[in-house]
Amino acid sequence: MSKAFASTADLGPKKISFDQLGEGLYAYTAEGDPNSGIIVGDDSCMVIDAQATPAMAADVIAKVRTVTDKPIKYVVLSHYHAVRVLGASAYDGATILASDATRGLIVERGEQDKASEIGRFPRLFPGAESIPSGLTWPHATFAREMTVWLGKRQVKLMHLGRGHTAGDIVAVVPDAEVAFTGDLVEYHSACYCGDAHFKDWPATLDAISALNAKAVVPGRGAALTSAAMVKDGIMLTRDFLSTLYASVADSVAKKRSLKEAFDAARVAMDPKFASFAIYEHCLPFNVSRAYDEASGIDWPVIWTDIRDRELWAKLQG
Template identity: 75%
Template sequence: MVGKGFASTEDLGEKKVSFDQIGPGLYAYTAEGDPNSGVIVGDDSVMVIDAQATPAMASELIARVAKITDKPIKYVLLTHYHAVRVLGASAFKGAEILASDTTRGLIAERGKQDMDSEIGRFPRLFRAVESIPGLTWPSLTFPDQISVWLGRREVRIMHIGRGHTAGDVIAAVPDCGVVFSGDLVEYKSACYCGDAHFTDWPSTLDNLAEMQPTALVPGRGAALTTAEQVKEGIELTTDFLSTLYGSVKESVAKGRSLKDAFDFVRLAMDPKFKSYAIYEHCLPFNVSRAYDEARGIEWPVIWTEERDREMWAALQG
């Protein structure tokens, strides 16, 4: 078998950006499996959900917002700490940068390594990388829940459980039942699980499903604009996670090596999920983390540029 190009270094084709209204004053900025952002327009100001990977990419989002409202972007919510979500934040001049306490702790613990790692994995997403001033630090953090008011419009930001990372939050707009989920939900795009908590993630998704959102913006993939689509998106994400972790747990129980566990996981995953965006990129990272968790390594090991390449050569080489 010919080795596959590292991560997404060969994914150089431009993606078509969509900017769709999914509720009153609510918008989804999506791009065919690239990281999504969300926009919430209130009476007096705007909140953006996830800042894109670079200030240059964030400026494209800011230009879209300017076409729908002249209200200022006062808040940028980081749903979690990953570089593709946060490093564009400096483009939002004067905005309050919000994140959970746990996300701030993860930036302190592993933000620099994650930044270097992600830039190496996905060069197309980090165009104009030189415009990034450094790590993004939130200016306001909270333990589990906070309400932010955009005039009379409430945005309820909640940590509903660990999943994609330990610090994930969602943003719910109670006046219309719409939720921005970050990478807790992906729609027909692979979940990246390199920093995941597999044991917790499905119950976190159950907590989300109990909220019965009328529409949902996932971390990647198309916006889900009906309750039925939201249900499907949550179910597909749960199936992806349980198929993956179930296979790897079985391999660990049988004493298989990481490479053998990776080969076995393909038998379960490829028939259902091979067509998903960034599937091949994610799979080695996903299996590595699942293998660790199944062996009792509760806190995800930090990814570095060097570790990325060594793991890739061992599994995808």
């Protein structure tokens, strides 16, 4: 029996949590749905990842207003995916920040990604009609590192290397030793690897480990509220990636077809990761990208709504 396409059958509500990680530091999480982070400074706030629509962003803003009335001055896009960025218009007057590489990906594939993600996961796009026409563009970008001051509070934005995408940002609050990693780290949630750079991602995880953060807000899953949980989250992410890529690379070396590689990857992955959020959604796209990279295709092929469904039918049909 074929499985429902991507997450089109995932229609049930998720419990929203709004947890404090330190003074003025909060995690907005939703049982495996995309997370946002909030940093409150002396005179203003920063939100990490805008959510998928203005309606979704409005809920984040409402949670922020339960803890502070300071203006949201900055919105950081950890990467270019639609579920992270298309709610940015709700943050009236905020400056949108991203890496240079993320802006380049928006130029190259933003329109296709928008259609792809809305098709894959309709529950995450309530009020999609309120998304302004066109794409969400950052107001300021940087190559490797940028410092933002929220009054006296420093926030360091760092592009530590390729991983989930070519442009991922990590935000660090030095005074509290808290980091916001976007989808470079997940916790009991599948990594989406359709735009990944598998060979680079482990080194990027090493750089995150070297930050020695006491708490982390991952891209999906519960906030990591202790150094032990941070270590566990990074370890789980690394294990997910290495198990997946090793299996697919072995299939490529043995000249197996993509479908054969998918079946072999399921044998390797299911026992450890089948219970993770969005696992079934991600697996076909993950195997396809891993197969490409193991075959020598460094730059991820652009996903479109048509390509999505063709691949799903081929591998999950």
